[in-house]
Amino acid sequence: MIESFLYLVVFLLLAAGATLFGLLFTGADRILVARMQGRIGPPLLQPFYDLAKLREKEETVPAGAAGWLFRACPAVAAAAALSLCAFVPLFGFRVPGAFAWSGDIVFALYLLLIPGTAMVVGGFASASPYAAIGAQREMVTMASYELPLATAVLAFAWRLSHAGVPEPLAFASFAELPVWSLLGPLGAVGGLLLAAAVAAVVPGELGRIPFDSPEAETELAGGLLVEYGGASLGLFHVAMAVKTVAFAAMAVALFCPYDFGLWAPLAFFLKVGALLFVSVTLPRAAMARLRIRNVAAFYFTALGATALSGALLVVLDAFIAGGAA
Template identity: 40%
Template sequence: MFDVVLKFIMMLIVIFGSVFLGLFFKGIDRILSAKMQRRIGPPLWQPFYDVRKLMIKESVIPKGSIKWIFELFALVSLTASILILFYIPILGKSILGNSGDLVLIIYLFIFPGLSLVLGAFSSNSSYSNLGGQRLIINMLGYEFPLAIICLTPVWLVYKKGFSNIFSLNTIYEHNVWGLTSPLGIIGLLLESIVVFFVIAGELSKTPFDIDTADSEIAGGVLAEYSGRNLAMFYMAEAVKMIALASLFIALFFPWNIQGNFGIMFLVYLLKIFFIIFISSTLIKTVTSRFKISRLTRFYWGYLSLFAIIGFLFTL
């Protein structure tokens, strides 16, 4: 009985903590990118103000749309993003880590993007249709490098002969950098670079923000969303940032300082900040948007090539 209550409390902590951390890091991201562009930028807590503002505005449902699909997928998007965090080992322990493995997480990451696409298509507006189809193409693109870089640690663990190779707990325990030859370490470094681009792609940051291209298609996927539905998608994007960063920390950067819980958590936050800084802020500020007909070629061509070379080095 106590076990169930403990799990429930941990669940609540993860839900509220992830939303809080996600919005917090989003604020940091906005300030830093503003400073890099010589602007002042919004205050640090701006995303929280945004969510509060969205929740008290009217949520208009467009005329031709199917209401239950429109609203349901806003909720599903945020729910799925939070559910991913339950399966990833944070600081070594995960809530549901014994009932889901890496393949499940790869599939669960489709859900937030898929919800956006279905919400966009059900908005019955040309702009959101365009945004939705571009988002699908974006998703098709990044899944290939994502699959390769997620399966590389699995391959390394498999070569050493451990059992339960797909379980994230196993991968987290055996530090993936210590399992290969020096050539393999070069390969893993290559794949780490690809990781940052894949994170930028999944979060739809420039140069991959083809779906929410503000100046071209007036908001893209979220053009017809407002009010509390938009707040759900906003928070889902923030939580997805945390989930992606946590996944790649568990796969590629699992070191930690031995100490009490507070210090380990602080190091974890620093690692998240580092990943988000490079993939979100840095790449966003120095690049411009990809054209849609060049996007797939970049993902499946260059990025996957680097990932495959990295994988081959670890063989």
């Protein structure tokens, strides 16, 4: 009883921390992009001000919308994103034996799908043609980055299981035995390809430029979010902020599980910050929006092939080079 209460407290702290960090990153991202564009940019706390403002704003449900579904989706998205905090290693803490009901990395990947799916459902429920086009694009985007993402995760997990790790899909296993220590030169190349593939999935997963065609301001005026306003939109913003942190934390746990002992929290911020800077901030300042056709071709074909060849190299490396199996 006391134990589960303790878990609840830890979870709430982690969720609050992830929300805070996610919103702060959004603020920092806006400042950094502004500086790259020769602008001053908003204050660091702007995302918080935005949320406070959205809370005050009136919400409208468009005529013809499936009202209850339209209203439920933001809450579902935020709840799913926040519950990710219970399963993904955050802030460098290794809560020993915590969350006996803890899921593994595949579970986290599925949970990660829910906020996006809720946005799609909310978009369709809003009965706006812009939102409908945006929702279709979001589905296509999600379906096309799933192949490289799943390939990368499974290739690393397979390498652990090949090395005899009992629970190769648990985050803890990745932390205890970093996959890189098992890889020979060939496998290292494969591993780097897989890491690059996951880094390229980040902006798509988060719906940022060049993969923001589901929202596409100048085409769809906000796309699947076009009819949302007020607190509902705020909830989507929170969901996106938490998802940003959780997804980056997953990628880091997989590909850079080194936590430097006591420096672990600092290392976490640095690693996640660096990944988000490279995968979100820089492309946003340096690229134009891609058409959905280009997005699908890039993720499914180009990145899918990259990830599969990376996985193949990891497997070959395990069998031929012997490795430390």
